[in-house]
Amino acid sequence: MSTRNEKEINERRLAHDIRTALDASANALPDNVTDRLAAARRVALSRKKAQAAVAAPQLASAGMPTLSFDEDDSALHRAGSWLRRLGLVWTLVALAAGLAGIYHWQQQKRVDELADVDAAMLLDDLPPTAYADQGFHVFLKRGQ
Numbered sequence: 001m002s003t004r005n006e007k008e009i010n011e012r013r014l015a016h017d018i019r020t021a022l023d024a025s026a027n028a029l030p031d032n033v034t035d036r037l038a039a040a041r042r043v044a045l046s047r048k049k050a051q052a053a054v055a056a057p058q059l060a061s062a063g064m065p066t067l068s069f070d071e072d073d074s075a076l077h078r079a080g081s082w083l084r085r086l087g088l089v090w091t092l093v094a095l096a097a098g099l100a101g102i103y104h105w106q107q108q109k110r111v112d113e114l115a116d117v118d119a120a121m122l123l124d125d126l127p128p129t130a131y132a133d134q135g136f137h138v139f140l141k142r143g144q
């Protein structure tokens with residue numbers, strides 16, 4: 001386990017040394033290289049923002065207009081939104097029905113178990129009051 005910790009420590013030291021060397025050499029770069037790097041960074045950031053802004057898929061084919069799903073007032077968007085909500089409602093209804101069914105099944109199982117115990121007590125030779133007597137429980141424990 002200690003070799004793993006030593007390896008992590010060595011990796012962190014190496015990363016720190018590399019970062020320090022890069023920072024020191026960045027200060028020594030000519031101004032024209034620094035300006036080009038800054039411009040390239042701005043272009044990369046603008047492209048990344050443009051990619052993040054396009055959240056909805058675009059459908060296009062030859063000779064057909066482009067169909068966009070990000071228009072809030074389109075009939076397709078309203079229908080899709082309504083269907084998603086309906087799907088969510090039906091999922092919640094199915095979940096609630098399943099939970100209610102499980103609860104009912106468990107309650108029925110418990111009632112059946114209690115009925116079996118009651119039937120066994122009533123069919124036994126001992127009177128039901130014998131089961132309520134603490135001395136009877138002690139007698140049963142000693143007898144086993």
